[in-house]
Amino acid sequence: MxxxxxxxxxxxxxxxxxxxxxxxxxxxxxxxxxxxxxxxxxxxxxxxxxxxxxxxxxxxxxxxxxxxxxxxxxxxxxxxxxxxxxxxxxxxxxxxxxxxxxxxxxxxxxxxxxxxxxxxxxxxxxLGLLDGIVELDEKYLGGKPRFQQGVKHARGKATKKACIHVAVSRKGPAQASMIPGDSYAVLAPYVKQVVAPDSWIMTDQLQPYVAIGKQFAGHERVHHGIKEFARGKVHVNTAESFNAILERAKQGVFHFVSHRHLPRYLSEVVFRWNNPDPVEKKRNGLSTIVMQAKxxxxxxxxxxxxxxxxxxxxxxxxxxxxxxxxxxx
Ligand SMILES: [Zn+2]
Structure with a gap:
């Protein structure tokens, strides 16, 4: 239209x-x-x-x-x-x-x-709880610190950046929320609130997930530290593509968004992710399914x-x- x-x-x-x-x-x-x-x-x-x-x-x-x-x-x-x-x-x-x-x-x-x-x-x-295989990941969003000669700035969780928790079901739907940190005390109740207990969760090596994983039907971890990114079906690539969209949206539109308003911008990214339309496209005589917006x-x-x-x-x-x-x- x-x-x-x-x-x-x-x-x-x-x-x-x-x-x-x-x-x-x-x-x-x-x-x-x-x-x-x-x-x-x-x-x-x-x-x-x-x-x-x-x-x-x-x-x-x-x-x-x-x-x-x-x-x-x-x-x-x-x-x-x-x-x-x-x-x-x-x-x-x-x-x-x-x-x-x-x-x-x-x-x-x-x-x-x-x-x-x-x-x-x-x-x-x-949308209710996410189920099936659910990939969990955290992302830190915020502006880059100003360049200062000889100063090495902290990265990731050592900064004042907002911690965004991303949960993506391999069936499609995703949820993303700003959470006050990635400790067990914060993560455990949050994950329970978005993921159904009979799901299999896929995470990275973040320590709190060991105990959290026991509360779900199954749990697999990817060892990013030793450059392991996928082990067959074990990966968090879907969550990472979501994070990439989040990063682009941050650079394009909500670069200076304060922590107070960030949750609403997250809803926008989540809405877009959750409303795709699988469309069949032909390329070189082969048909592939491409996700387009509804x-x-x-x-x-x-x-x-x-x-x-x-x-x-x-x-x-x-x-x-x-x-x-x-x-x-
Ligand atoms: Zn009335």
Whole structure:
């Protein structure tokens, strides 16, 4: 979908609102205040299209109530366009460019970007535990220290860089979070929170993993120290390709991101990784499977459905359940 097709699909606010209502409420309207399934649309001089009143709590709501889109007074079209740009870029978009493309101030673009990243985080939570063979790795992200003659700077964990934990299932999905270090006390509960206990985990030689591995169905370690990078199926190459994407995103877009905002940028990288589309390509008469990004409209649907779903999940009692965010996310 190109920009021209996007404009045709979403020509005005009404079209955007109808699209959002269809994606957010696929089985009919749900009151975001109390979870009630009965509501009516409001009419009259003080009402506007898309404003509903709940039959249960008598509260008023629209499709964006209790979502990141609600707090700004921006047109829905601006939000959808921003999502289009963020989803379409392979490395992310800085707020400076987003502002230019959307015709808003950088401050507003920054808010929009983080609103969308919050929705992406919601999608990561909805994935549940990773299972199968799961590769675990840590990555330290941060700027390079300034060059000083004769000074050898510390590397990796000896610096103030943020520790990012990466878990990638060989089945596809990944999770990444900023964690406060790589000690057993931090890693053990975190890994339990993202990886299913019946999984096989693959790690490097980091000491805490010895004890952590015993809590899973199996554990294999790669000995990077003796230049061992793979032993048959034992490797953490998938986690390392994820780390490479993270590194590129850091260099391209979020180079000066503070530790406070980093988790949201991680959600963006994770969302992109988790929404690929296997496409068959022919090269020299041989067909290979290449991972491409899912079509924009499909990703938009996934993003919105889960996003709003994070605040608006129907429970078996008809109430609203708000899932807890993952550790550090
Ligand atoms: Zn209600």
């Amino acid at each position: 190109n920009l021209k097709q996007f404009r045709k699909q979403f020509p005005n606010e009404g079209a955007c609102r109808k699209y959002l209502e269809k994606v957010v409420w696929p089985h009919g309207r749900v009151c975001p205040h109390c979870g009630c399934l009965k509501s009516w649309s409001l009419s009259g001089t003080s009402a506007w299209p898309g404003l509903y009143e709940c039959s249960g709590c008598k509260g008023q709501f629209t499709v964006t109530t209790k979502t990141p889109m609600h707090s700004t007074k921006l047109p829905l079209r601006t939000w959808l366009l921003a999502m289009y740009f963020l989803i379409n870029s392979s490395k992310g978009v800085s707020s400076v460019f987003l502002a230019k493309w959307l015709g808003v101030t950088q401050k507003t673009a920054w808010k929009i970007g983080h609103g969308i990243r919050a929705m992406m985080a919601g999608h990561a939570v909805s 079509p924009v409209l499909e990703q938009l649907g996934i993003l919105l459905n889960q996003a709003v779903g994070t605040q608006l999940r129907r429970t078996i009692y008809g109430g609203v359940a708000i899932p807890q965010p993952l550790f550090g996310g």
